Amino acid sequence: FCFPVAHAIDQMALICVREVDRLASSCNAEIEKLLQAFNTSEKARREAEERIEKMGGRTVGNDFQSRLKNMENELHQHARTHAKLIEEKNELEALLQEDSHAAAALRVKVRELEQEVKYLRQRGPQAWKSDSPSHAQPPSPSRAGAASVKLEEDPGLEADEDEGEPASSSSMKKIHPPPA
Numbered sequence: 001f002c003f004p005v006a007h008a009i010d011q012m013a014l015i016c017v018r019e020v021d022r023l024a025s026s027c028n029a030e031i032e033k034l035l036q037a038f039n040t041s042e043k044a045r046r047e048a049e050e051r052i053e054k055m056g057g058r059t060v061g062n063d064f065q066s067r068l069k070n071m072e073n074e075l076h077q078h079a080r081t082h083a084k085l086i087e088e089k090n091e092l093e094a095l096l097q098e099d100s101h102a103a104a105a106l107r108v109k110v111r112e113l114e115q116e117v118k119y120l121r122q123r124g125p126q127a128w129k130s131d132s133p134s135h136a137q138p139p140s141p142s143r144a145g146a147a148s149v150k151l152e153e154d155p156g157l158e159a160d161e162d163e164g165e166p167a168s169s170s171s172m173k174k175i176h177p178p179p180a
Helices: 002-055 058-123 156-163
Strands: 151-152 174-175
Touching: none
Parallel strands: none
Antiparallel strands: 151 174
């Protein structure tokens, strides 16, 4: 009867020894990981301490905080300046857009006026003598219903026409705006 009990106790002891060995090896692996992490953190601590010493020691902490605060203030100032510059750029772009619209409208007006001048030149000087009873111009095709424009003949115009030469720029009719 003793033999099977002793055998069972031996088996239990072997199981316990195996389990203790497994736990010991697991603990050793955990200890190795912890030692590696400790060595890494200790190395980082030493490097940080060396950097602090290179910057002027531990007393420089307040100065460092002050410099950091100044840099933050400068950064905020730059951000405000940047926002103002963007706002100004947008305003200038709007003005540029308005100016380009105005320039386009003026170009259209110049084309209209050029067409009117061309029309008046084609009509010829005979139709608009200053001695005619009515020297108001009938509306041209581009300005139907607009106010009339008063024309004066250049005195050199008749001399050029009599000679049979085409009218020069000095013999053009002078256009005066209508009275307001």
